[in-house]
Amino acid sequence: MEKIMFGEIFSFVPAPKIKAEKGRNRGKYPLYTTGQQFPQRTDQSMFNGPALIISKTVPVSIYYCNGSFSATNDFMIAKANRNCFTQVDPQYVYFYLLGNLSLLEHEEKKSFSRQSIQKIEIPLNSLETQERIIGTLHKIETLIQKRGTNLLLVSKLKKVMFLNFFGDPVLDKGKFLFSTPFHNLVTIHGGGNYQTQNVPRESKEQLAQLTQTAITRREFDPVQNKRFLHKQFVKDSHYIQKGDVLFSRKNSLKLIGSAAYVYDDIANLTIPDTIFRICCNPKKISGVYLTYLLNDENFNKQLRSYFGGTLPTMSSITTKKLKQFIIPCPDLALQHKFEKNILFLRQMEDRMTKQLSRLRQFISIASNDLFSGKEIIHIKPDLNALLARIDPENGNYDYSAFKDVPLVNELIRKISREEEEFPDIDMYNRAQKVLFALLKEGFVMQEYDPKKNKMNLHINETTETYN
Structure with missing residues (x-):
């Protein structure tokens, strides 16, 4: 496959000088800062896209922006040259580097140089193939952004919860006991x-x-x-x-x-x-x-x-x-109630963070497959096949695969009908162990039905899941 060097289609512009302290929750433009999963906001625009925003230090991070934006001096900004558009889509280059972050790393693993990045070779597929690759990976990235937004909302919810419980500690001093x-x-x-x-x-x-x-x-x-x-x-x-x-x-x-x-x-x-x-x-x-x-x-x-x-x-x-x-x-009992709520939200954050991590791993794998000519095929997980992987005797208790909503609903339905829905008693016992694990994690809930005098199982609606 024909290749083209990064330096032939992108040029680095002078480094930004804005500081991270300028970042806010609201603003007209995104502000890219290190250590943040998603950009902050600012009313100051320093650059116009399409451009790649590449961090200077480990761990490497890379972003793509097609509009106006700002970035701190922890980043290098590479703008697409005019001749770029006749040969390659800038977003195609972004997804290639996102799936091959190791190419951006300096030998000393401490920083990256413009010279080394300019020498990176980009595989040159046809524009039609590039658009197909972009379309597939963009869907995954959109899902990542949605998950990330939900994660940020949970983080903000914890701060709001503090004010709801106790009021403003400076302006509402009358609400505190002593x-x-x-x-x-x-x-x-x-x-x-x-x-x-x-x-x-x-x-x-x-x-x-x-x-x-x-x-x-x-x-x-x-x-x-x-x-x-x-x-x-x-x-x-x-x-x-x-x-x-x-x-x-x-x-x-x-x-x-x-x-x-x-x-x-x-x-x-x-x-x-x-x-x-x-x-x-x-x-x-x-x-x-x-x-x-x-x-x-x-x-x-x-x-x-x-x-x-x-x-x-x-x-x-x-x-x-x-x-x-x-x-x-404030009242100590109220403090403990607040603490209990925070711990619940932290558990939710932990699950969402793990799911976000798996999605990021998936986009990296999908990127490598697509750029090497493979197609991404979604295979619906089979419940019995996944249960067969659970091996309690050898200590295999990995239940991470059982976080798919239709899959768990099928598990609950089969468990409610007991052994008749499973190939054998061993598979039924494995299904029980998985269900107990999901109950312990709070992924599945149980409620008592007084009319039928039995316990009903259902998925916890507050839990973030893959669909």
Whole structure:
């Protein structure tokens, strides 16, 4: 197959200078920033498409925009040349690179150069074939975008839920039972400086220190760490534990006071001196409530104004001063109810994130198949064939394939008729194990029917599923 080099059909333009802080939830144009699954918005337009937006650092990300847009200086912008349109559709090139991201990686795996990207060879199919490939992959990408939008809505719902439960902690102080200094509710531990390597740890058994970026997005990301250079003595209070509230005590003016809750067990991770580890007294305050309080826009602004810094771009918070900061406390039972709702939404987010990950893997595989001349054929999953793969005796409990709505409905229908619907008793037992797993995950619900005096099974309507 004939090929054409990227540099023959695309040219890089001067790097953008806009900062990520300019991003908003609303605006006329998309603003592409690193670390975000989907672009933010801005009223400032810097470029016109069609163009490819390629990140400069690992992990590599690439976007395509046909209209006006902006991007931070973490990206390189490649615009289609005039001669591009006579030979290749720019979106075709985008999908090819999306399915072959390894081509964009620099040898050192740290950054990418324009020169290396310009030398990438693009397979040159006919324009008719290109349009067919674009049409197929665009459908998958549209589904990814819809799933991503739903994921963002759940994230926003958690913030709205905080205000619905407690009101504005600054403007609606009358809704809180009492207010008290921080030290009456929590224990605050400072971090330390350990000798580390500029690489993350390779396993949970290795000692590592968290980096500041692990909590700046107000979600705990344990992957953001630096491995210990050698074995060192670590204070017990420096180890991160489940239930901790991690608090950014030294950062830029915008990010100081950011908090992240540790929902899961974690081993061998320590806090640096730029992060406080806050341990809540469970009889007085919920750690989840405290995290959302500290991250509330109005409350965080009030907190930032309370503390000063030595530099105009950097602030710091001392333990002594934080202990005296006043915290509004609602009824503890209401805090626990809020926490329960947040945990439910997090489970939903987790399922949606896994589905989004599978879709992204699928578009990469589909891209490789289409560019190599293969056709994508949708094969309807067969229930008995999938059940045959479940092997409890050998520890195979992978139920991820049983997330298709028609498939689960068929499973429920057959289970309700018991053994007569299955080839043998072994297959029926496997079906029961799958159903119990789906019930445990909340994918399937059961309700009592008093008229028929029996339990009815049905799919949880709040669960994100593939159709």
